[in-house]
Amino acid sequence: xxxxIILVVLALLAFWVARIYNQLVELQNRHENGFSQIEIQLxxxxxxxxxxxxxxxxxxxxxxxxxxxxxxxxxxAVAGLAAAAGNPGDxxxxxxxxxxxxxxxxxxxxxxxxxxxxxxxxxxxxxxQLSEELTSxxxxxxxxxxxxxxxxxxxxxxxSSFPPVLFANVFGFNSDAALLEFEDSQAIQAAPKVxx
Amino acid sequence: MNFxxxxxxxxxxTRLLTLLFIGAVGSLVxxxxxxxLVFFVDGQPGLSFTEQISQAPRExxxxxxxxxxxxxxxxxxxxxxxxxxxxxxxxxxLGGVLIHQNTRDxxxxxxxxxxxxxxxxxxxxxPPVYLIREDSINAFAAGFGIHDAxxxxxxxxxxxxxxxxxQGVVAHEFSHILNGDMRINxxxxxxxxxxxxxxxxxxxxxxxxxxxxxxxxxxxxxxxxGLLIIGYGGTFFGQLIKAAxxxxxxxxxxxxxxxxxxxxxxxxxxxKKIGAHSTGSRLQSPQADENSHLFFGSIRSFSSLMATHPxxxxxxxxxxxxWQAQKGFGRQNMSAGSGTSAASQFAGHSEDFSxxxxxxxxxxxxxxIASADESLNTASxxxxxxxxxxxxxxxxxxxxxxxxxxxxxxxxxxPGVPGLVPAMYERIxxxxxxxxxLLLDQAIPTLKEMSRPQYQRCYxxxxxxxxxxxxxxxxxxxxxxxxxxxxxxxxxxxxxxxGRISRQSKVDTQVARTLxxxxxxxxxxxxxxxxxxxxxxxxxxxxxxxxxxxxxxYQALNQSLEKLRHLNADLKAKFLDAxxxxxxxxxxxxxxxxxxxxxxxxxxDCPLPxxxx
Numbered sequence: 041x042x043x044x045i046i047l048v049v050l051a052l053l054a055f056w057v058a059r060i061y062n063q064l065v066e067l068q069n070r071h072e073n074g075f076s077q078i079e080i081q082l083x084x085x086x087x088x089x090x091x092x093x094x095x096x097x098x099x100x101x102x103x104x105x106x107x108x109x110x111x112x113x114x115x116x117a118v119a120g121l122a123a124a125a126g127n128p129g130d131x132x133x134x135x136x137x138x139x140x141x142x143x144x145x146x147x148x149x150x151x152x153x154x155x156x157x158x159x160x161x162x163x164x165x166x167x168x169q170l171s172e173e174l175t176s177x178x179x180x181x182x183x184x185x186x187x188x189x190x191x192x193x194x195x196x197x198x199x200s201s202f203p204p205v206l207f208a209n210v211f212g213f214n215s216d217a218a219l220l221e222f223e224d225s226q227a228i229q230a231a232p233k234v235x236x
Numbered sequence: 237m238n239f240x241x242x243x244x245x246x247x248x249x250t251r252l253l254t255l256l257f258i259g260a261v262g263s264l265v266x267x268x269x270x271x272x273l274v275f276f277v278d279g280q281p282g283l284s285f286t287e288q289i290s291q292a293p294r295e296x297x298x299x300x301x302x303x304x305x306x307x308x309x310x311x312x313x314x315x316x317x318x319x320x321x322x323x324x325x326x327x328x329x330l331g332g333v334l335i336h337q338n339t340r341d342x343x344x345x346x347x348x349x350x351x352x353x354x355x356x357x358x359x360x361x362x363p364p365v366y367l368i369r370e371d372s373i374n375a376f377a378a379g380f381g382i383h384d385a386x387x388x389x390x391x392x393x394x395x396x397x398x399x400x401x402x403q404g405v406v407a408h409e410f411s412h413i414l415n416g417d418m419r420i421n422x423x424x425x426x427x428x429x430x431x432x433x434x435x436x437x438x439x440x441x442x443x444x445x446x447x448x449x450x451x452x453x454x455x456x457x458x459x460x461x462g463l464l465i466i467g468y469g470g471t472f473f474g475q476l477i478k479a480a481x482x483x484x485x486x487x488x489x490x491x492x493x494x495x496x497x498x499x500x501x502x503x504x505x506x507x508k509k510i511g512a513h514s515t516g517s518r519l520q521s522p523q524a525d526e527n528s529h530l531f532f533g534s535i536r537s538f539s540s541l542m543a544t545h546p547x548x549x550x551x552x553x554x555x556x557x558x559w560q561a562q563k564g565f566g567r568q569n570m571s572a573g574s575g576t577s578a579a580s581q582f583a584g585h586s587e588d589f590s591x592x593x594x595x596x597x598x599x600x601x602x603x604x605i606a607s608a609d610e611s612l613n614t615a616s617x618x619x620x621x622x623x624x625x626x627x628x629x630x631x632x633x634x635x636x637x638x639x640x641x642x643x644x645x646x647x648x649x650x651p652g653v654p655g656l657v658p659a660m661y662e663r664i665x666x667x668x669x670x671x672x673x674l675l676l677d678q679a680i681p682t683l684k685e686m687s688r689p690q691y692q693r694c695y696x697x698x699x700x701x702x703x704x705x706x707x708x709x710x711x712x713x714x715x716x717x718x719x720x721x722x723x724x725x726x727x728x729x730x731x732x733x734x735g736r737i738s739r740q741s742k743v744d745t746q747v748a749r750t751l752x753x754x755x756x757x758x759x760x761x762x763x764x765x766x767x768x769x770x771x772x773x774x775x776x777x778x779x780x781x782x783x784x785x786x787x788x789x790y791q792a793l794n795q796s797l798e799k800l801r802h803l804n805a806d807l808k809a810k811f812l813d814a815x816x817x818x819x820x821x822x823x824x825x826x827x828x829x830x831x832x833x834x835x836x837x838x839x840x841d842c843p844l845p846x847x848x849x
Contacts, residue, residue: 044302051310062325069324073334075617075683099267169662179652180620183690187619190687218395 054084060204064213067198068129071191071217075128078184078220082121082141085177089148092170094152099161106154113147116140131218141222178186185220192217249420257427260474264434264466265304271462272300307437312430316422322365323379325385330376331387332366337617337682343394348617350403351387352678354410357496357601359843361722362681363387363413372515373397373506375532377409380422381633381732382843383725385413396507396513404493404502405532407598411492414596414843417485421694424481428474435467444515457697475542482544490551496596507533511548572617573754583745583748597845604846607669615656616678619685623694624653624681626719628660629672630701630712637705642702669711669827670846673834676715680722691727695719708790710828714835721838733841735804742778743803746796747811748773748780750836754818756783758787758829768821776814808840 093107100107120140124133161167197215198210208214256707273296335344348365355362363385368374371392380384387409397405412418442460494500510517510533516535524535545551552559561595605613615621627645633640638661646654664672686694702712725731737743751772759765769782805809815836819829837844 043307044299047306051313055314058314058317065328066325069328073336074685074687076334077336080338080340084340149385176652179650182652183620183650187685187687189691190689194688 042048057207059158060207061088061211063198064195064208067191067195068213068217070130071188071195074184074188074191075220076088076125078181078188079121081177081181081184082117084173085115085181086118086121088170088174088177091173092167095164095166095170096155098153099158099164103154106151109147110144110151113140113144117144129215131215134218134220138221145222149231185222188219189219192219249481252795253420253477254423256473256477258496259306259372259425260431260470261305264308264431264470265301268304268434268463269297269300271466272296272457274458276737281294287686293464304434307433308427308430308753310430311433313428315429316426323377323384326378327366327386327388330366330367330368330388330524335365336685338619339758341816344374346399347389347394347402348405350399351604353598353601354496354596354673356408356545356605356677357595357598357845358410358414359837360414361387362677364681364684365389365706367391367394368519368521372517372519372520373513373533374511374517374519374535375405375409377412378418379413380418382413382841383722383730383732385418389404390519392513392515396509400499400502401506401509402502403497404504405506407493407751408489408503408532408723410596411489411496412485415485415488415492417489420485421478424474424478425766426480428471430449431470432467433472434463435471438463438465438467449678450559453641456549460559467844479544483546486545487554494555497598500555504552507548507552507555511552514832576667600846604670604674608674609667612660612663612667612675613678614733615660616675617682619682620652621656622679622682623649624656624660625655625664625675626683626694626698626715627701629676629715630698631657631661632705633665634705641701641704644700648693648700664703669831672711672713673831674716674846676718680718683719683723684726686727688727695723708788710788710831711794711837713788713790714831714838718838721841728788731801733801733803733808735802738804738807739801740807743777743799743807744780747778747814749783749785749792749796750800751776751814751818752783752785754815754829755782755821755833756826756831757788758819758826760822764822768818771821772814772818775817777812797836801840803829803840808842812837812840812842812844 089110093110096103096107116139117140120133120137124130124137125131155162186200198204199213267747278499297548313735327625335348337348339345339348344367352362353366360382361380363377363382364387366386366388368388368390370390373396374390376388377385378388385407389405393402393405438460442457442464445456445460454693490503493503497503501803517531517535518537519531524531531545533548534543540547561756566691612625615625627641627649640656642654645657667675683691683694694712698716702708721731740747751769754772755765755769760791766782773780773782800808800811815833819825819833
């Protein structure tokens with residue numbers, strides 16, 4: 041009689057552990073899918089930036105430095121994104137991306153400040169359209185990032201809660217997923233360089 | 237034949253199969269008991285076999301039987317739960333990558349459009365689509381029902397098939413979902429797994445006992461061998477049955493797909509291309525075996541008995557009788573005429589409204605999508621903008637209320653959203669009801685990409701916008717119903733009707749109330765109302781008198797539907813038919829009637845295709 045009870049209890053335990061495993065897998069997949077959504081939005085942003093620079097070049101012929109800073113920051117960010125997309129669970133890659141994005145935001149805000157001095161450029165149809173698309177993409181990036189971070193938090197919380205914490209390492213979920221923190225672009229408003 | 241009928245048939249088949257398997261398990265139990273008796277119980281010499289059986293202690297039978305049944309139950313349960321993880325789990329285990337609604341890859345965009353058309357044509361929620369990186373031509377559908385359904389497509393399929401052929405393949409997959417094939421397969425696989433456990437244990441016993449020194453060693457080994465034979469033998473025959481059933485369902489799915497797309501050309505050509513392709517439809521992934529029946533084409537080269545799919549030639553022959561098998565697959569540019577004869581055989585003759593409620597209407601869906609506003613269409617596929625779309629849909633035409641609602645959006649929505657809403661409102665005002673509901677259907681899968689907190693915020697705001705004017709009108713109710721049914725199920729907890737109510741008398745009041753409301757929504761005067769109600773009541777078989785309903789009371793409706801949700805499948809279909817009859821009684825389908833029908837159908841988890849205007 042005891043055998044049967046023991047077997048039943050074991051079976052229930054096994055079901056329960058299987059459930060924990062399935063949930064861990066589900067939450068991990070969810071945040072990985074969330075990352076690829078950020079990827080789509082960031083790619084769109086990175087595609088818009090060269091157009092922006094080309095349009096600006098015609099007017100801002102003396103602001104080569106600023107424009108070049110934007111392009112090089114953008115290229116670094118593209119590389120960072122490719123690295124992170126290959127492995128959204130890798131904390132180092134996410135950090136790199138966040139860093140590259142930070143540099144890009146800084147370059148973009150300096151560019152915006154510089155653009156204030158060129159009202160013709162600012163008013164041109166091309167530029168207004170591009171700026172508008174860029175802003176909308178920024179919003180979408182922010183939204184996708186928020187979703188991703190929520191999903192990462194959910195995964196991390198579940199992973200470290202009891203009882204999944206007992207089995208997480210065994211099942212190969214060894215580390216917390218990394219949140220994607222972009223530094224607030226307002227905070228990196230460096231003073232515009234005035235060159236004579 | 238419509239989907240309700242197909243599902244009914246599938247359910248009856250499942251019951252037969254279940255009986256078969258119970259019989260199989262029963263015989264396994266008996267066999268195991270005999271084995272144990274023969275090898276374990278010290279028989280008294282001189283007694284005949286039957287006397288030995290009656291002499292054996294009662295506990296022996298009880299323990300053995302319980303043991304066998306218990307083992308099978310546990311192993312089946314495991315498998316059931318694993319598979320029941322939903323289509324997503326299956327797709328991801330096969331290495332699938334989710335395709336986002338706002339993808340910019342043109343191939344993937346086309347695929348999403350095809351899947352969306354199909355889902356809207358069938359009136360079911362748009363399933364997520366996964367991409368499998370294999371070069372062969374194949375596709376699969378996974379999931380238990382229309383809510384956790386998932387479509388997966390191989391890269392090869394996207395590369396090699398044209399739009400019409402892709403449509404045929406996707407239609408075939410949708411047919412699997414809508415015909416209830418998943419349920420049958422789930423049960424079969426789970427049960428087979430249970431039987432297989434016996435064989436595995438037999439093997440383990442056998443190996444384990446080889447090294448034991450106990451007295452019963454010989455008996456244990458023999459028991460092990462016996463169980464091995466029973467387990468694996470049982471599994472073998474079970475697999476044969478499973479394969480036979482799977483083949484039959486494939487033919488059915490092919491036929492349903494033709495009905496779906498109103499043409500047999502797409503699927504036939506896709507099959508011909510598979511035949512001509514070097515890797516055909518075979519898959520590399522080892523996990524695919526378990527789910528082999530879910531795929532469009534056979535994933536391994538099985539012998540004919542174990543094949544999960546009928547031979548390619550036979551399938552093509554069924555779709556395109558003029559095709560000649562001996563000529564091989566080389567010729568794909570068959571004349572356009574070859575497909576039409578088969579198509580006319582399967583053409584939907586569903587002029588009858590209620591017939592249409594269970595069958596898909598692809599041309600209507602395509603036309604609806606094509607005539608929609610381009611920018612609103614794009615917005616419904618971007619997670620960020622889709623919310624603005626919904627908020628805009630809920631804005632009142634009364635300026636004062638609208639102002640109040642806009643300030644709510646300003647306060648509660650994420651930055652960037654309030655700016656989008658006014659422009660969208662302008663565009664939405666120009667859309668008719670069918671298009672608004674289409675946009676809503678399109679936005680649902682997009683909104684599923686939100687995170688849970690984001691969803692919560694969005695859902696709360698939607699609720700506030702609806703009650704901003706102090707009342708809930710029909711359209712607001714439908715929007716709220718659809719959003720709740722789909723998104724709440726996805727983010728919080730899926731609700732599934734229990735199907736426990738099987739007696740009509742239990743829901744007479746609720747049915748009467750709903751039918752009365754439907755009648756009141758469409759009719760112009762009392763006479764018409766009565767007539768319409770009578771039609772529905774007759775179909776349902778109710779004697780209750782029509783209730784006098786003066787205004788749309790969403791709470792009363794919700795209460796009635798709460799109970800009606802638990803109807804069993806047959807009664808649900810009957811109820812929807814009755815509703816459809818009421819709406820169609822005056823020969824005209826008004827927007828409000830359609831909206832109400834859609835809300836009811838969504839709550840009851842039944843697909844409701846768009847209707848020709």
